[in-house]
Amino acid sequence: MQALKKTKQEVVAEFRSAEILEAARRVFARKGFEGASVDEIAEAAGLAKGTVYVYFHSKRELYLAALKQGLAALMTETGRNMDAAPTAAEKIRAFMSTRIRYAEAHRDFFALYQAEFGNIHPACLGRVFKNLYQQQLQAVETALDQGLADHEIRSVPRDAAAFMVCEMTRAWIGRRLLGWSRATADEDVDFLFDLIWKGLAAGSGRARPGDVSWIVH
Amino acid sequence: MQALKKTKQEVVAEFRSAEILEAARRVFARKGFEGASVDEIAEAAGLAKGTVYVYFHSKRELYLAALKQGLAALMTETGRNMDAAPTAAEKIRAFMSTRIRYAEAHRDFFALYQAEFGNIHPACLGRVFKNLYQQQLQAVETALDQGLADHEIRSVPRDAAAFMVCEMTRAWIGRRLLGWSRATADEDVDFLFDLIWKGLAAGSGRARPGDVSWIVH
Amino acid sequence: MQALKKTKQEVVAEFRSAEILEAARRVFARKGFEGASVDEIAEAAGLAKGTVYVYFHSKRELYLAALKQGLAALMTETGRNMDAAPTAAEKIRAFMSTRIRYAEAHRDFFALYQAEFGNIHPACLGRVFKNLYQQQLQAVETALDQGLADHEIRSVPRDAAAFMVCEMTRAWIGRRLLGWSRATADEDVDFLFDLIWKGLAAGSGRARPGDVSWIVH
Amino acid sequence: MQALKKTKQEVVAEFRSAEILEAARRVFARKGFEGASVDEIAEAAGLAKGTVYVYFHSKRELYLAALKQGLAALMTETGRNMDAAPTAAEKIRAFMSTRIRYAEAHRDFFALYQAEFGNIHPACLGRVFKNLYQQQLQAVETALDQGLADHEIRSVPRDAAAFMVCEMTRAWIGRRLLGWSRATADEDVDFLFDLIWKGLAAGSGRARPGDVSWIVH
DNA sequence: GATGAATGAGCCTTCATTCAT
DNA sequence: TATGAATGAAGGCTCATTCAT
Known part of the structure; x- marks a missing residue:
């Protein structure tokens, strides 16, 4: 009892x-x-x-706890989904997809996330910041390493590319949070992945020819 | 008198x-x-x-004025450089290049810029925000339109692509401001443009074969 | 049961x-x-x-209880030792001696005592204060009365003299608590009693000629 | 202008x-x-x-300023009056007299003084405390030195005696502040000086035979 | 009786804003 | 126009006290 x-x-x-x-x-x-x-x-x-x-104990501790809790859940889920994906491309897509979906379900958390990781002020997190961010980069870098080894992706600096994958995803989520995207989450994932994967240049064939989800509006 | x-x-x-x-x-x-x-x-x-x-009249007004003034200068310069570029690709590159260089010379302004456009809080700018941001998007969208018309770029939603060009540039500048990039501004421009233009996928030849500035470290 | x-x-x-x-x-x-x-x-x-x-029932009540309990014990012991002394001089000395020794053994209590009786704030004790203090004065006044009756002490106002005996003792204990006295408790009692008994003036023979415990350092 | x-x-x-x-x-x-x-x-x-x-800048700074300002004035006046007195006895009396009078005119300040110097808590002043107190002791010690040299006072440890002169004065002022003394300031000075100078013992003639101000009430 | 979570009044301190000079 | 003293509304945090378990 x-x-x-x-x-x-x-x-x-x-x-x-x-x-x-x-x-x-x-x-x-x-x-x-x-x-x-x-x-x-x-x-x-x-x-x-x-x-x-x-x-x-303090406002800041509360803030950090709120941020960390959400981040932990996000990273767990991101990790699970990336692990389940076989190729580098699918891992990257899983990264984006998980985040965009998670952001949909946890808008408040992602607003914090954007505020904290979207600017420079080392005001609130300082040292903690880089560590948390690095953990995210790590996951992407590992996927990129595999892609590089498999010649699935071209030769790019892993840290810079990982950074861009994270930031493009973050930016896109921000766009959705702001209500600037009228597409579904799936469509957004498709577009985002396609963009980072194939770039803007003409001449590169479509990854999946049938995918027309992001026809010019 | x-x-x-x-x-x-x-x-x-x-x-x-x-x-x-x-x-x-x-x-x-x-x-x-x-x-x-x-x-x-x-x-x-x-x-x-x-x-x-x-x-x-108020702290906020001052903040906004500081932001707007910097933004006006930035956009003027961006516009001039983009106008001087003939192709869509060169316009996009000019957009990125101008900003990365401007950020180098006006770190203070860009810290504001990042803080304001890097997150969602409608706290400080609210209504004003979208307008200012739209002006930036406009320039890129116009360039993209030209690229689409010239079949220089593949079929992508202009607003989404423009948004990503802006945000990727912004994110990259943030990276530089944080001291996370050891490359020169030129090298960073090369990498960034290359990434957005050609994407991550293997198989797309290099834009400029001789450019080896961002060999994997 | x-x-x-x-x-x-x-x-x-x-x-x-x-x-x-x-x-x-x-x-x-x-x-x-x-x-x-x-x-x-x-x-x-x-x-x-x-x-x-x-x-x-309250913090204050607890404080008062702690103070009173210590005071009761102190006064009991003081009373016993003073009663056992035959002359007024020895009673006064017993008063001082008991307190100085008690303070040594109950530093915590005496810190309270000093805080409470060493200043004026009627903040914590108010009405209670005077009563408690009067009980202490009473004991000394009685001794002084005896001394006056026996012509052992000169004609002084009993209340004022009693007050000074109490306060000099209290002050001296404070000095010891602060670590400002390098002498033993006995030596301190000797000096203190000697001072109050004979005063500062030259010409008054020593109370106990052999006592040299407080030679000028 | x-x-x-x-x-x-x-x-x-x-x-x-x-x-x-x-x-x-x-x-x-x-x-x-x-x-x-x-x-x-x-x-x-x-x-x-x-x-x-x-x-x-802070509550504490204000407190300290209030205390120090009063203390400075008090010590200046004390010093002036002591310097004007020729003999050690008169210097000591000047010390007491100045303070008792000053306390009368600045009751609020002396309440602070009592609170701060009357107990042990190093809470508010800490390090500052001892320095301020030492300055006061110094004045008395110097007078005592002169008295010892002139054989005006008997052989007593100067630091201990000085401490007692200060504390007896402080205690007496507290008594007056509490309204426990019905005598005039002059009468109180007479009594207090007489007590510290001649002590309690019988047999020491009056300092000034005519002075009957403190007849037993 | 024993507990400790919950409360809310109260405190020190900061700072945007105003206004008389 | 330039100033900076004065203001008072918050805000973060503490803690004595209560009360349901």
Whole structure:
């Protein structure tokens, strides 16, 4: 019973923590780190301000927790899907696809993601930033390595190419989040992958000739 | 004499205004919008805080003015260079090249640019944002139109492709600003253009065979 | 059995109470009333914060209890030792000696004592303050009365003289607590008593000629 | 005119500063450092809270400034009066007299003084504390040295004796501040000096036979 | 009785903005 | 026009106290 009780408390605690994290994501997404107030987050979570501080020592810690939690889930899923893809091309596509879909389901998290990784200010994350970002690059670089070894992709600097794959995906997600894309997620994935894979130049045949999803509007 | 005096005053006013704008850019670049204080900007401009408010009604207006002024200069230069390029490919390259070079010379401005256009927060710009961004897209879209008409580029949605050209350039500049690129500006332009033009796939010959600037490190 | 059980509970309660009081003294001594947090005291007592409130209705009540308990013990001991001394001089010396020794053994309590009786703020004790202090004065005044009656001491206002005896002792203890005295407790008692008894003036023979414990360093 | 204007501003600034200091003293005296709020001090000074921070960087700085300013004036006056006194006895009396009178005229300051120097917590002043206190001791020690050299006072450890002179004075002032003394300042000085000079023991003749100011009440 | 999560009042501090000079 | 003192609205964070378990 002691164990049960403790478990129950832990469950409640985790629930609260998740509630706060969720609210934090919502508010941070809308207002940014500096623009959001702990008061507002607490209210969004239906709690008193002090309660937030029971679970998180500071506003920044809360912010980071919200970012990291989402990132961890994203990277787990990204990793799983990339691993399941056999070729480099399919791995890259899986990377993009997973992210675009994830962003659809977790808009708030991705707003944070964009805010944090879309600019330069080392304001909030500083050291932590590069590490988190590097983990993402790593996954893509590994896929690129395989592609290079298999002569599936041409000779490009792996770090630079990986960076561009990440950033193009990020940018595209931003476009979707802004409501600038009227296409479905699948169509967007197709276009994005096609673009990075084949480039803009004419003369390169279509990867999948039947794919006409992104006819000029 | 009245007219002359007024002109003199206007000159002084413009000079002050430019001074403040310059200082604002410096401070905003380093601290971000929320992190910067009007006091600090005034001090950086060698003026009293109140004076800043003589020329700009609010901190946000100042921020916007700093951003817009830089953007105007950037777009003027971008336009000039793109106009001078005959083919679509060269126009795109000119777009990238101009920006990467401009970023080198105006790091402060580009830090603002990244912060503002690198994320979603409609916090600071809101309505203004899309218009400014659209102007940039416009230039690229026009170039793409020409490329499409000349069968220089394959059939891609012009708005999406233009967006990616802008964002890839922006992302790459961010990379340089972060010090993640050890290449020269020229080398970076080559790589970036090559990537967007030819994509990742193997089999597409090099645009300029002799260019080996971005051999895998 | 009911009675027995109740007694047992009372014993436990008293034990808890004493534990909390002890912890409170330790923390209040180190941090002061405002600087100490109930959380910290609870932790120092190895209990949960809520438990402290089972035994004491408020932080202030706890503070007062800690102070009073120590004071009661001090006054009991002071009284016993003064009663055992025959002459007024020896009573005064007993007063000083007991306190200086007690302070040595209960530094935490005396830090509270100093904080509370060393300044004016009626903040924490208010009304209670004077009563507690008066009890201490009383003991000294009684001794002084005897001394006056026996012509052992010269004609001085009893209340003022008693006050000074108390305060000189308190001040001296503060000096020791601050580590400003390199002498032993005994030597300090000798000096202090000698000073209050004979004053500073030259010409008054030594109380006990052989005593050279406080030669000028 | 520039100079005049500047002077005027400086005058206003000094006036504001003094006003705030005065209010701070009043509030700190009544509530103690922790108990006082900057809001309250600002209100007491008839200013907005923010204004306080224009003149003092922090609550602590304000507190220290209030304490130091009073202390400086006190020590200047003490020094002047002690210097004017020829003998050690008169110097000691001047020390006591100056302080008791000063305390009468600056009750708020002395409440701070008592709070700060009357207990042990190194909370607020820490390092600064000892230095300030040492300066006071110094003055007394110098007088005692002279007294020892002139055989005016008996052989006592100068540091210990000086400490007691300071503390007895401080204690006595506390007594007056608490309203426990019904005597005039002069009478109190007489008693206090007499006590420290001649001690409690019978047999030492009166310093000034006619002085009957402190007959037993 | 014992616990510790929840609360919300309150504190110090910052800073955009105003305005009298 | 230029100034900078004055303002007061927030904001992050702490903590005494309560209360359901």
